[in-house]
Amino acid sequence: MSPPRKVDSKEVGLVIGMILGQYFLDTEDLHYGYWPPDLPVSGANMAQAQANYSNFLISHIPAGTKTILDVGCGTGHLARKLLGLGYRVDCVSPSPLLTERARQKLGDACRIFECTYEEVETEKPYDLVLFSESWQYVKMEPSFQKTQTLLPEGGHLLICDFFKTDAKGKSALGGGHRLSKFYRLISSYPFAAVQDLDITPETAPNLALVDEVLTRAGIPIRDLIFYFLNQNYPRLSKLVQWQFQNKIDKLNFKYFSGQRNAENFAKFKSYRLLLYRKS
Numbered sequence: 015m016s017p018p019r020k021v022d023s024k025e026v027g028l029v030i031g032m033i034l035g036q037y038f039l040d041t042e043d044l045h046y047g048y049w050p051p052d053l054p055v056s057g058a059n060m061a062q063a064q065a066n067y068s069n070f071l072i073s074h075i076p077a078g079t080k081t082i083l084d085v086g087c088g089t090g091h092l093a094r095k096l097l098g099l100g101y102r103v104d105c106v107s108p109s110p111l112l113t114e115r116a117r118q119k120l121g122d123a124c125r126i127f128e129c130t131y132e133e134v135e136t137e138k139p140y141d142l143v144l145f146s147e148s149w150q151y152v153k154m155e156p157s158f159q160k161t162q163t164l165l166p167e168g169g170h171l172l173i174c175d176f177f178k179t180d181a182k183g184k185s186a187l188g189g190g191h192r193l194s195k196f197y198r199l200i201s202s203y204p205f206a207a208v209q210d211l212d213i214t215p216e217t218a219p220n221l222a223l224v225d226e227v228l229t230r231a232g233i234p235i236r237d238l239i240f241y242f243l244n245q246n247y248p249r250l251s252k253l254v255q256w257q258f259q260n261k262i263d264k265l266n267f268k269y270f271s272g273q274r275n276a277e278n279f280a281k282f283k284s285y286r287l288l289l290y291r292k293s
């Protein structure tokens with residue numbers, strides 16, 4: 015019998031995101047929303063903002079593209095949209111839990127490579143390799159190499175994702191490759207920059223929503239749990255707090271210090287749409 019598969023905490027986070035999104039926000043997208051100045055920032059408008067994001071991304075698919083590899087397809091929501099627009103789409107999905115949902119959505123219309131992008135093996139070339147908020151999860155060097163083999167000359171790499179800036183200070187916001195490192199690495203591959211758009215101002219409002227949920231619901235729930243433990247199990251509670259103080263401090267800083275907000279996102283992250291042509 016093979017040992018049970020280890021489940022990555024990021025995968026669990028994405029599946030929780032999917033469940034909460036489906037239940038509370040009526041959305042199956044797992045990416046940020048794109049907020050134009052006239053769209054009020056509220057949970058009720060999240061599905062609209064995410065649809066804006068997908069439309070914005072799709073509007074940058076180069077003319078002449080017929081085949082797309084959607085890397086990190088999440089629930090398959092974007093892939094289904096692309097199929098509806100007449101593109102031929104294959105997907106990459108290393109998460110069995112998300113793949114199940116993508117299969118329900120896409121049926122046999124797409125081939126799904128059930129592995130990481132780095133592990134994809136195929137002879138099939140694609141006109142476009144697309145990363146919709148999935149670039150931050152892949153290893154950059156192997157992914158540039160893989161993209162180089164999957165794209166014919168003139169094919170495109172389209173990435174829409176956030177990166178770390180070089181801003182000084184401690185950030186409560188995780189995720190993203192360093193942008194300066196991305197530019198340095200890609201410069202040694204045969205990819206010519208076609209577009210590089212900074213959409214941080216349009217995506218940062220997502221963090222205003224996160225901040226509101228954490229402040230108004232997260233902190234009171236955290237306090238309630240500690241109150242319950244302190245009142246009912248004072249000795250166990252003291253022991254746990256002593257044993258895990260470092261972890262608790264880290265969680266408090268990350269989620270409950272009020273630092274997870276739009277201003278800090280704009281300072282520590284840069285959300286970009288990057289289009290490159292293989293030359």
Ligand SMILES: C[S@@+](CC[C@H](N)C(=O)[O-])C[C@H]1O[C@@H](n2cnc3c(N)ncnc32)[C@H](O)[C@@H]1O
Binds near residue numbers: 131
């Ligand atoms: C934030 S979700 C984005 C999902 C979808 N592209 C969207 O825009 O809604 C990140 C996706 O990247 C996938 N992913 C994580 N690590 C990956 C890897 N090494 N190779 C390919 N996909 C990966 C996850 O399974 C998930 O589908």
